[in-house]
Amino acid sequence: MVYSAPPIFYDDVEFLIAFVVMIFSLVVQAVALIHCVTQRGDGFQAIGTLPKGAWLAILAVCIVLTLLGGYRGATGLFSLIGVAAALIYLLDVRPGLRDLSDGKGFW
Structure with a gap:
């Protein structure tokens, strides 16, 4: 009897x-x-975070490393570090900048 694998x-x-x-x-x-x-x-100095140039460098390098990793490197270390850096920016720095520009203060 011959069995075939799926x-x-x-x-x-x-x-x-x-x-x-x-x-x-x-x-x-x-x-x-x-x-x-x-x-x-x-605004970056006003909320007490890294300067704008540092955030630009971090985020740009992370995008480049994610692109260089290709789809196989999407779950690699550099890609995960890039997502972490972007999420830190979006969830910590961005609300501070938004509150600062709205005049409500970030405290």
Whole structure:
């Protein structure tokens, strides 16, 4: 009796998951970078965080490293560090800048 194995879709599923994670990572990092570029430089000093140039460098390097890793590197160390840096910017620095520009204060 001959048994046949079911088709193996492991590579296709792995590629799709890695591709979706990479796209999500790049979108989050791009949103953070674009927001950082459009902000005034003195606002960063007013809320007591890194200067604008430092945030621009961190976010730009993270995007480049994510792109260089390709879809296989989407779950790699540099990509995860890039997402972490972008989320720190979006969840910590961005609300402070928004509150500062609204005049409500960030405290």
